[in-house]
Amino acid sequence: MSERKPKVVGFCCEKHGIDSAILAARSGRQYDASVRIIKVPCTGRVDGIHILQALEDGADSVFVLGCLEKNCHYDTGSIEGRKRVEYVKSTLADLGIEKERVEMFNASSTMAWKFPEIVSKMVDVARRLGPIGKAGGDR
Amino acid sequence: MKARIQVLACKACTEMPQLLDMDDLMNVASERELVVSSMLVDRVCDPKIIKRVVAEASERDVDRVLVLACQKKDVNPGLLAAYKRAGVNEFMVEYINLRDEVILPHISDKERAQAKAETKAVAGLERLLMLQPLEKAEEVMRTKNVVILGGGVAGRKAAEVAAAEGAHTIIIEKSGSSHKTPGVIMPNSTLLGAKGYGGNFVLSIKAGEKVEELECAAVVVATGGGWAELKGPLAKAFKSAVPLYRLHEQMQTGAVPKGPVVIVDSPDPAGKTLAVQDFAWDDTLELAIDLKKQQPLEEVYVVFQEMRAFGLSELAYKDAAELGVRFIRYDRAAGPKIDPKEPTKLTVKDLAQAEVLTIPIGTLAFAAIPANKDNIGIATALRIPMSPEGGVRRGSIQRWPVSTPRPGVFVCGSAMFPKSKDMAEAEGEAAGLMAGKFVMKGVIEYGGVVAEVAQEKCSACLTCVRTCPYDAPYIGSAGKVEIRIQACQGCGMCAGICPSKAIELRGSTDDQIAQETRTMLGGDF
Amino acid sequence: MIVAKRKPMAEIAEMVAPYKTVKVIGCRSCVAICLAGGEKEVKMLVSALRLKAKKEGRKQEFEGLVVERQCEKEWVEEVEGKILDSDLVLSMACSLGAQTIGDMYPKKIVFPALNTGIFGVPEEQGVWSEKCVGCGNCIIHTTGGICPIARCAKSMLNGPCGGSSNGKCEVNLEVDCAWYAIHERLKLQNRLDLIEQVSPPKDWSTSHSGGRRVYVRDDAKLTQHQKKGKEAVR
Numbered sequence: 069m070s071e072r073k074p075k076v077v078g079f080c081c082e083k084h085g086i087d088s089a090i091l092a093a094r095s096g097r098q099y100d101a102s103v104r105i106i107k108v109p110c111t112g113r114v115d116g117i118h119i120l121q122a123l124e125d126g127a128d129s130v131f132v133l134g135c136l137e138k139n140c141h142y143d144t145g146s147i148e149g150r151k152r153v154e155y156v157k158s159t160l161a162d163l164g165i166e167k168e169r170v171e172m173f174n175a176s177s178t179m180a181w182k183f184p185e186i187v188s189k190m191v192d193v194a195r196r197l198g199p200i201g202k203a204g205g206d207r
Numbered sequence: 208m209k210a211r212i213q214v215l216a217c218k219a220c221t222e223m224p225q226l227l228d229m230d231d232l233m234n235v236a237s238e239r240e241l242v243v244s245s246m247l248v249d250r251v252c253d254p255k256i257i258k259r260v261v262a263e264a265s266e267r268d269v270d271r272v273l274v275l276a277c278q279k280k281d282v283n284p285g286l287l288a289a290y291k292r293a294g295v296n297e298f299m300v301e302y303i304n305l306r307d308e309v310i311l312p313h314i315s316d317k318e319r320a321q322a323k324a325e326t327k328a329v330a331g332l333e334r335l336l337m338l339q340p341l342e343k344a345e346e347v348m349r350t351k352n353v354v355i356l357g358g359g360v361a362g363r364k365a366a367e368v369a370a371a372e373g374a375h376t377i378i379i380e381k382s383g384s385s386h387k388t389p390g391v392i393m394p395n396s397t398l399l400g401a402k403g404y405g406g407n408f409v410l411s412i413k414a415g416e417k418v419e420e421l422e423c424a425a426v427v428v429a430t431g432g433g434w435a436e437l438k439g440p441l442a443k444a445f446k447s448a449v450p451l452y453r454l455h456e457q458m459q460t461g462a463v464p465k466g467p468v469v470i471v472d473s474p475d476p477a478g479k480t481l482a483v484q485d486f487a488w489d490d491t492l493e494l495a496i497d498l499k500k501q502q503p504l505e506e507v508y509v510v511f512q513e514m515r516a517f518g519l520s521e522l523a524y525k526d527a528a529e530l531g532v533r534f535i536r537y538d539r540a541a542g543p544k545i546d547p548k549e550p551t552k553l554t555v556k557d558l559a560q561a562e563v564l565t566i567p568i569g570t571l572a573f574a575a576i577p578a579n580k581d582n583i584g585i586a587t588a589l590r591i592p593m594s595p596e597g598g599v600r601r602g603s604i605q606r607w608p609v610s611t612p613r614p615g616v617f618v619c620g621s622a623m624f625p626k627s628k629d630m631a632e633a634e635g636e637a638a639g640l641m642a643g644k645f646v647m648k649g650v651i652e653y654g655g656v657v658a659e660v661a662q663e664k665c666s667a668c669l670t671c672v673r674t675c676p677y678d679a680p681y682i683g684s685a686g687k688v689e690i691r692i693q694a695c696q697g698c699g700m701c702a703g704i705c706p707s708k709a710i711e712l713r714g715s716t717d718d719q720i721a722q723e724t725r726t727m728l729g730g731d732f
Numbered sequence: 733m734i735v736a737k738r739k740p741m742a743e744i745a746e747m748v749a750p751y752k753t754v755k756v757i758g759c760r761s762c763v764a765i766c767l768a769g770g771e772k773e774v775k776m777l778v779s780a781l782r783l784k785a786k787k788e789g790r791k792q793e794f795e796g797l798v799v800e801r802q803c804e805k806e807w808v809e810e811v812e813g814k815i816l817d818s819d820l821v822l823s824m825a826c827s828l829g830a831q832t833i834g835d836m837y838p839k840k841i842v843f844p845a846l847n848t849g850i851f852g853v854p855e856e857q858g859v860w861s862e863k864c865v866g867c868g869n870c871i872i873h874t875t876g877g878i879c880p881i882a883r884c885a886k887s888m889l890n891g892p893c894g895g896s897s898n899g900k901c902e903v904n905l906e907v908d909c910a911w912y913a914i915h916e917r918l919k920l921q922n923r924l925d926l927i928e929q930v931s932p933p934k935d936w937s938t939s940h941s942g943g944r945r946v947y948v949r950d951d952a953k954l955t956q957h958q959k960k961g962k963e964a965v966r
Contacts, residue, residue, distance in 0.1 A: 089307070
């Protein structure tokens with residue numbers, strides 16, 4: 069049986085977040101294909117429910133990537149994003165689900181190295197923890 | 208009417224056809240329901256091809272389009288314009304960046320990249336079906352006025368440049384002094400409040416004893432910074448300490464500083480009474496270089512916690528280091544100290560070596576300066592954010608170096624943080640140009656991707672009103688939230704935080720995000 | 733407003749574990765405004781509980797619903813079908829909402845997902861503080877507009893006590909002394925003489941004692957005749 073492919077969802081803001089991913093690609097950096105980029109205008113748009121539903125729908129790990137907090141295109145957007153992520157993390161921890169499945173990251177459009185680092189970290193988490201629940205896998 | 212979709216794929220980049228089976232991809236896309244046209248073209252940016260593509264779209268009565276190419280901003284805007292002319296709403300054209308999100312980062316994983324690209328195309332098609340056509344609207348700016356707060360170096364330059372663009376400039380100057388600049392100067396006046404949004408502001412200005420209303424399209428904050436009265440413990444322990452500018456003046460008159468010179472950016476000079484901009488900055492470097500050149504054998508120390516020398520000033524940092532200026536970086540949490548019993552030595556923990564250093568002082572100068580006290584009132588009036596050090600905060604440094612997060616409000620010079628004259632002037636020029644161009648557009652374009660309230664769900668809890676950085680939501684006459692769409696920037700923070708789920712961001716609704724996530728997770732790659 | 737707080741997830745998850753069909757019902761009034769039980773929180777809770785069930789391999793169905801005001805029968809009736817269809821109703825309203833559903837459908841099991849705590853005001857976004865305990869006999873006209881029953885740890889009527897220092901309370905140094913605040917307020921209003929007047933023991937009969945209190949507004953009550961007319965229309 070072939071190795072199960074991990075599933076990682078990354079909600080990336082359309083400003084610095086996605087730009088950092090594009091710069092990484094254009095700098096010739098490679099990252100695991102498991103990542104599913106979902107573009108949002110700003111990480112402040114992300115609602116905890118988006119993250120939880122992604123986990124429900126089979127994501128092993130979810131990250132949110134926004135602008136640097138002091139340099140956010142929408143001023144306070146990535147701060148809002150972080151707060152939403154923290155709320156989800158505490159909810160998960162309370163339920164006995166590994167909170168490291170969900171993380172917030174920040175990048176600026178000039179950080180080519182950042183996106184591959186994030187992906188590799190979240191893919192590691194996904195591989196280590198596997199799917200949530202017995203139904204999903206043979207953990 | 209049922210949706211009619213055109214799928215348009217581009218194989219211009221060499222990687223595209225090499226690493227992706229484009230025919231397979233097109234098959235997957237064209238087999239989907241409601242796709243009435245699918246075209247694989249050599250170069251989507253080519254005007255001739257655009258013509259052909261859009262002609263087919265017209266013929267097949269297409270109302271929405273999926274573009275499989277690179278990112279939207281890299282594609283010839285002529286494509287979108289042509290679609291618009293052919294009656295396709297610009298918000299119904301969805302770009303999928305296969306190049307940067309699938310092909311380039313997964314070169315060695317062809318099989319998975321193919322599956323990913325196909326899933327992305329399917330997700331894009333599904334998303335298209337959930338999109339609504341959106342319209343943009345325009346509001347005419349009532350004036351061409353650019354109001355400049357502060358008539359210092361930066362402010363005057365901003366006025367000059369904005370006027371050259373064709374704007375009417377009005378400098379609001381706190382003092383009575385006047386300078387030769389184009390436009391109007393209002394002496395002895397201050398900003399009290401502001402209503403409206405970028406393009407159509409109404410400012411309330413106190414001029415002398417009178418309060419006047421002033422309409423303007425843009426505002427440039429050029430308040431500058433103030434110099435310190437020395438009040439803190441360092442200055443008390445070392446009695447002959449001076450602000451940086453005083454040391455500079457002394458040197459101009461030929462005075463030679465005594466012994467080793469220590470320039471420190473500690474917030475000390477103002478004691479605890481004011482917000483202080485405790486950075487080393489370009490003038491700090493210039494002075495250190497002058498000192499070292501004058502007395503190469505005497506030590507010059509720059510004790511700092513943050514260096515703000517940008518652009519060409521970075522070279523001064525290098526020059527200073529090469530001349531032997533010693534840089535000691537400390538942490539804000541543990542600032543430098545002078546023992547009043549032995550006021551000839553400064554102790555500071557060096558971040559680089561993690562060691563406490565003792566530095567002999569001959570002359571002590573403070574690079575830190577207090578922020579302009581007027582900034583608080585201005586930031587409150589214009590509803591723009593401030594830095595923790597009391598300056599006016601700019602937007603993203605790469606994207607908006609002289610803009611605030613509020614459209615139509617620009618900032619330059621020491622209003623942000625201390626700057627040298629040259630730097631302040633350069634920023635004034637930039638801010639003046641930005642403001643001038645902004646005003647000369649003559650119209651505010653708004654709408655499109657903006658927030659929308661389902662009033663029947665709104666609990667009028669004020670959460671969005673408090674959270675929005677642009678003051679777009681307000682409680683309307685029905686006692687429910689309404690969106691001032693001229694102010695809405697389309698970030699969706701309100702939609703993300705609304706506890707009653709009464710707000711949606713057009714083009715990025717909860718359902719759209721959930722569906723895209725689900726489809727992407729359904730793909731096997 | 734009534735301020736409530738979601739119970740710890742672990743507690744909720746344990747409560748609902750034995751039930752197959754669970755309806756999570758929120759409310760658009762106070763609890764939405766205090767970010768505890770509006771539509772957003774309902775959706776989050778439903779999703780989180782589904783994840784928990786998935787993790788533990790339990791087959792459970794969760795559905796989220798929101799009503800305008802769960803403490804009023806007419807609004808609850810809008811989701812009657814869903815309630816009757818459930819094994820468990822998990823109320824994300826204050827306890828008033830949960831009890832309204834329970835009273836309307838006595839055979840249905842209704843659990844609270846929130847802890848209803850205080851009559852509070854939002855001090856800032858995300859911070860609510862108690863300023864009233866509903867004693868039923870308001871005295872704040874004599875205390876500079878500040879309620880010592882709610883805000884003094886000892887609910888003293890004649891304060892401050894000896895435990896007030898630097899404006900803080902001895903019970904918890906992070907809490908402001910209500911009587912210090914009253915003193916400052918009266919001073920500002922030139923009414924300091926009030927603080928020297930001794931307040932006699934308060935009439936506590938209006939407070940919570942001797943069973944639940946019922947407030948009646950006779951002129952608003954419908955007569956039997958009117959009620960009959962309404963029923964006929966239905």
